[in-house]
Amino acid sequence: PYPHYAHMRATAPVHFNDTLQVWEVYGYHDIQTVLGDAKTFSSDLSDGKMMVFMDPPRHTQFRRLVARAFTSKVIADLEPKVQAITEALLDRVEAAGRMDLVKDLAFPLPVTVIAELLGLPAADHDKFKQWSIPAIRAAEMELMGQVPAPEFVAAVDELDAYLARLIASRRDHPTGDLVSGLLAAEVDGERLTLPEVASTCRLLLIAGFETTTNLIGNTLQLLLAHPKALRQLEADPELLPSAIEEALRFNTPFQFFARRATRDVELGGQLIRAGQQVMTFNASGNRDESAFPHADRFDITRTANRHLSFGHGIHYCLGAGLGRLEARVALSTLLRRFGQLRLDEGRAAEPLQSVVLFGFSSLPVVFETSE
Template identity: 35%
Template sequence: MPSSATPAILTPETLSNPWPVYRQLQEDDPVHWSEELQAWLVTRHEDVTGCFRDPRLSANRTQLFAEHQLGGLGPELVKDYLRVAEGMMLMKDGTEHTRLRRQANTGFTSQLLDGWRPTIQRIIDSLLDRVQERRRMDVATELSEPLPALVMTELFDIPAEDHERFQRWSNDTANFFGAAVGDVRSAALRANEGSAQLSRYLTAAIEARRERPGEDLLSLLLRYEEQGRMSTEELVSNAVLILTAGHVTTIDQLSNGVYELLTHPEQLEQLKRQPELCKAAVEELLRYTPAVPFMHRVVAEDLELRGRTLRKGQLVFLGIAAANRDPNVFADPGRFDITRQNNKYVSFAFGPHLCLGAGLARRELELALRTLVCRMPDLRLDEQRPPRLKCNSLLFRGFDSLPVRW
């Protein structure tokens, strides 16, 4: 299919309803060169999972992606952003990645995560207590945003009142990483400031733990640094990564999930009748409406894919959301079905960089949805205040505002 026949990807129309475009690409040109993005778009499930595992596609993308985003503006605009991102496991390949990942894994075992359930539940209850009598709320700003950020303050043992600050810094940093749409210069400056602030904030928290270690995640990672398994810079970078990745994605996933349930009343009714379906409902929400519709890689070595040559140095966007609706893998992929079995979605990626926090995110989503449907059985969209989708990035998809009543 010639590129000119491809609908634009970064328009508000496509960002808000991308499914027809993804389907068209998947069918007609599954490995597509986008003139608009100056990058490849890969949309079939088999190819997306294959690319996530292919060592010829590198996760070491910070510098190239920043230059790609900035055009002629120059990478010095994002000096601090690059410095912090450089040490993140997310940007590493091979043994360097394994070394950093192995240590972080020990903070995310199923046993530890199950131990977090009461804390997550307490936070959800306290957020809903604030609005219960009001009989209306904005899910995006009053539940989705504070919940994962407050969970992260507990995980890192940092003051809960700081969550709004690091939420702002994280959003700004993630927005640039996520292929910001619109004023790129201002997005770059905000990302740089966000990274500098996050790194300063976490460096201070780490130094405090050096004096008085505890049982939190920072203290755990600090032990590895003191054993010489990671440098101080790597410790700070990965603390920034976990803090940021730990909430920006979950925020969007929770709002997306609530929206789909409220716009599929028969599924919502079934969930109310059978709350034990909550786990499966979360899996289906992750498939149907992923918070991260694309993830990027850089071609490290020329490779052939479906007859197209991907050249060293080119950027590739792996279509997670498109793969999640590939009819070769999912029966009736456009149907939202909370009883779906054998759900092989790729919303947490695939291969070595499979999301470190998937288990935590699943627990947060499950407890939040279960509590919402139990405590607010008449939950519905607020007909007087329409929801507002976020359309400011290619890699992250969620809501700025999601007003509901009950």
């Protein structure tokens, strides 16, 4: 998509798409303007039960509630668990000398972490994993204004029924975990409804799982495609956090988001009417030369990397710290344990078939074990 984004930035940075009847915004600064002004550009597009689709004042209260589960202390305390899950996943493939980076590590790691965060018993993790991908596909189709395929809807129903049982059991026997906390909390002096708690759990799954899978996959793929960067990183492992930020910028896991104008407003010389939908192409903003010198260069030493990959403004990703932690632990452990990592010549990498998400569904690699 990146050559198309470059073309749009140069020719029509704020563009009305006649087919979809939406405004498309491609430039870094225009995107910041839209995401930074929640009053003019509302997120209230869906059923309104998930906080990503809420506006203030309700959003503010909801966010404060969920943010308790994502303080930097909570995230730091999760590190040993993330490390242990990663080591166990790598133990399984070590002897083979080859793995599918996505299926064997980047996929199971974040879904296991979210299952832990939600307090799911370990025995249920596999079921949870099976429902996750169809549930995300269904959400993605809804976002695109399509009717989700029946097999996706069936998985969503099973997931919802499972979460409803989990929530009911926490209501009867609170444990102090995230779900129990949501059940006990009040917004506007009222307890959250059970569907609101369920939607929040589903949001954490949808927002936090495949994006992180793609971040881990994209970072490794970019390093393998840029051997100089990989050597730089091997010589100086301290560069890993900035390499992850650069991968977030360069191949953005979540390509665009939607808003709706609440009033007539001018943007980039165009008049957007009240009620019209606006899509911000954050992935395009991340390659905007006016914000990033040599924007098409993958440079793991880049500083002041103010990319838009976690959004901007009041909906800025609550899980950014967690996503970064998982990527850092996954990649540092992989590079420490497995030497001579390279793409498996015999098996092709498969890019994800999605317009919203950017990543790989399969990334076969080979390696030599160094421990």
